[in-house]
Amino acid sequence: MLLVKTQIGSSKVHGIGLFADQFIPEGTVTWQYHPDFDSAYSESDILKMPAAAREMFWKYAYYDKELGLYILCSDDQRFINHEPNFPNIISTPRQDVTARDILPGEELLCDYNCYDDTYFMRVGMPHLAKTTLVFNQVMQQTAPIY
16 A cells, blocks of 8 residues: 555556655655555456456556465555656565655656566567566456557
8 A cells, every 4th residue: 555645647658647745755665565455366356357347457456476466456556657767666566665766746657577577468568578478377368458
């Protein structure tokens, strides 16, 4: 769950983005996975979803290899956008930390590949993935979202 003040808004990177609503110093934990707040789903849970729900789920969820579950953030953290070259957030499956000071109004950006090397393959953008993946049952049964 988000641990700093943020707001969502129109992003120059992609669609809707997550923006700082306060000064956030370098090294600040901005988000932390909380099992009683964020939702976790198994592959079988996802396969039970209607196709339209599954497509939306893939857009906002990430895979936590250690838990073996797909996580859907329950707050606006799901709107953080991808920036592979100059992210201002260092992301792991369970925590985000600022890589530098972030000013109010600045968009929070992370490299999705740092915490989920399956994301871009699932959403049909393999050219953005940093690894080659073997698709599991869920990925094989789910069409790209675009």
